[in-house]
Amino acid sequence: MRYWLFKSEPDAWSWDDQVAKGDAGEEWDGVRNYQARNMMREMAAGDRGFFYHSQTEKAVVGIVEVIAEAHPDSTADDPKWDCVDLKAVRPFARPVTLAKIKAEPRLSEMALVRRPRLSVQPVTEEEWRIVCAMGETEP
DNA sequence: GCCAACGTTGGC
């Protein structure tokens, strides 16, 4: 299993919106960036990801699971854009802020720190465990 | 609200 991070502006699509979709989940649509799309094409069903709120909150707030592998994005005009489907797994007991991530030396190589604008990112297993521990949440 | 980073577009 691999790990990822999905970034969303909470005004557009928030953790609560994701939770409201239940086990049926929802397309992670709207991605129009090749690198982010290519990440989604590498995902397998069962992979886990962090749900990150950008802009106002800037924190990892929950864990999601990939429930459908890459398929055409129903909101795209051009068939070259794919997306996966995600469902909420559990919220973080304590959201882990970007400031805390930047303050943790073991997370200095995280894509979130290195490539802040990429909206879908890979996360290593070690980074996954560290961030879950910081959030007092079961990995 | 500003600005830096960076991806995309389009003219040559």
Add this chain to the structure above:
DNA sequence: GCCAACGTTGGC
């Protein structure tokens, strides 16, 4: 194929 111009993102 290069590169300048432009648009978007996201942290501060």
